[in-house]
Amino acid sequence: MSNKDNTLRFIVSEKENGFKLKEYLKITAQLSSRFVTKAVKEDRIRVNHQKLTLSYVLKAGDIIDIKINREEHQDIIPEKIDLNIIYEDEDIIVVDKPNGMVVHPTKRHLNGTLANGLLYYFQEKGSNNIVRLVNRLDMDTSGLILVAKNSYSHMSLSRDMVKDEFVKSYLAIVHENIKEENGIIDKPIYRVGEGTIKRIIDERGQRSITKYEVVESFKEADLVKLTLLTGRTHQIRVHLSSIGHPIYGDALYGQEEKEYITRQALHAYRLEFPHPTTDKIIKLESNIPKDMRDLIDKLKK
Incomplete structure (x- = not known):
């Protein structure tokens, strides 16, 4: 698998020859049914640059491309907040949250949350990202918060949280x-x-x-x-x-x-x-x- 220009690319191997596209995406690519359903509905999957159905039978060497980015909106007020960003790339961002900061808006805390600040940060950079929290911390617990920048990263990280490597x-x-x-x-x-x-x-x-x-x-x-x-x-x-x-x-x-x-x-x-x-x-x-x-x-x- 590779990720270039916000597109996931998979190349079908000899041992996967004869897999149906749906089967490959679930078993080999380990994509959730929800992710695949949305990607199909939004016309973001191509095999050898062609739009094909999930029942298509794959051949060794076939190239599967899935667009990660999609138009999204989040009902959170962007707010300029100083954030201590520890790590960032095109898929994830990690922030060191201070104590006293709520992670996501609630009825009692509509503003001043980490999500408010991140949405402002994304918009300032011209990025079409929403806030997808992978882990959460209590308001008065400080430390590292991992946020996915797209639905694929969120799905992948959420899936891997049960692994020993996480x-x-x-x-x-x-x-x-x-x-x-x-x-x-x-x-x-x-x-x-x-x-x-x-x-x-x-x-x-x-x-x-x-x-x-x-x-x-x-x-x-x-x-x-x-x-x-x-x-x-x-x-x-x-x-x-x-x-x-x-x-x-x-x-x-x-x-x-x-x-x-x-x-x-x-x-x-x-x-x-x-x-x-x-x-x-x-x-x-x-x-x-x-x-x-x-x-x-x-x-x-």
Whole structure:
């Protein structure tokens, strides 16, 4: 597969000779049914520069081209916001989100979100992109957010999130010293009810797995590296609280501690993932933010 001029190109191999186009796109190209349906409807698929049906029987050497870009609109108000862009190419963009910023507009937060700022950024560059979030962070969690620039990249990254090559790691400062310096927390997480955002450990919930490693220990706290093996809402916060080590400043699963920090001391510091079109492994890191460094200084004293 190659990606040139916003067009995906696949060349049919000998072993794929005789595949129907629909079969090839699903099995070999690993495209979702939704993506293929939209591409067909919008007339963006060609085989050897010809428009053919999905039942067309492919021959070795056939060239399949799929246009990625399409006219799109998003009901988000573009807003000039300073963004810390860590990485960008024609398919993806990664932003280091500060704490206190909402990722996507809600009824309570129509403006000032990461999506508002990104849409303005895209329009300023003359790019026909909308904001497709691959991962999300709570308002008061800082760190790396991965955004796809087109529907193919979003589909590919969302599909690959379950692979071992897709790694999301965090740094947290927790109360007290964890007895085991590394381990795995494997506990189901359940949403209590529709009227609350709080989650609990409950057998009715989904299996949730977090890998942890103590990076540095202080008198009454640890700096911990955490890697998500599943991706549940509030997973790290719930899991750490459940083992008796809530995150400093986490008012929902611990306690508010403004004398130490004004939000939960949690930072999404590392992303590692296969690029949606090249399959090259992208590795990105973000420095621990100032308020968490200040908290560490207080704990050391």
